[in-house]
Amino acid sequence: MYSPSIQKLIEQFSKLPTVGPRTAARFAFYLIGKSKSEIDELVLAISNVKKNVKCCRLCFNVYESEKEICGICSDTRRDNSLLCVVANETDLASIEKIKTFKGRYFVLGAPLSSLRREPTDTERIMELEKRVSHNKALKEIVLAINPTPDGQAAILYLERMLKPAGVKITRLGLGLPFGGELEYADEETLSSALNGRK
Ligand SMILES: [Zn+2]
Known part of the structure; x- marks a missing residue:
């Protein structure tokens, strides 16, 4: 030992x-x-991350500034009619990197496997439901979730949860490898999956 x-x-x-x-x-x-x-x-890098990084109260993404909300949520040029739901912060970063999506985000932050079993109404999911039903400007929710078996189950669950709001719900289009991880998809693949959403 x-x-x-x-x-x-x-x-x-x-x-x-x-x-x-x-x-x-x-x-x-x-x-x-x-x-x-x-x-x-x-050691300093680890301790600084804990000291400086905050979680945005609107989208639940991480950010680092004195502001109350993150840079994406405070950006008035972004489209309020589009909401992209992602599993975690790294998926959000992958989508931001391709610079195609100009809407808002919502980070689920829970393992997708936890969404396939009901009742799994985590605080975050309830917040998402509230956000969707209160946002009159919202026209489309993009479920940008990995097409893994857990991801597929989570997508079905979210579609059922969000359907009563009457907003169009789309998924990423083909192109992502089945069972693939969104954060490992190359930019071109991710970009065409986002453009081909349906
Ligand atoms: Zn935010």
Whole structure:
């Protein structure tokens, strides 16, 4: 077994998404070989992220500024009639990167697998329902969710939840590989999936 300090670090890394014990051990030994200043820099980066990054109360995306809401929500040039629902912040970032979508966002922030079982009315979903039914300008909700089995189930669930609002609901068009991860799709594929939504 490893010494207690190494063991503790491996345990911490193992809690990170997609990191198993072997990768966690690799991270730990990588850090052991680093200088004190490099370690200080890493520790500072982690602590700054916690100190500076806020969650937008409108779209639930993360942002960093003195403002009350994020840059996208406070941008008056964006289209209030379009709302793009994404699973997480990284999917939002992927869509923003292709610069095609000019509407608003809503980040679900929950694992998609939790949406397939009812009742799973998380606070966030209830907020989305409220937002949709109170927004008179809204004309279309784009469910930009990964076409994985969990994602498909989440899409069906959200469609059922949001249908009473009477707003057009679309999904990303073909082009995304089935079971593919949105954040790994290249920009061209994502762009055509967004343009081909139906
Ligand atoms: Zn926002």
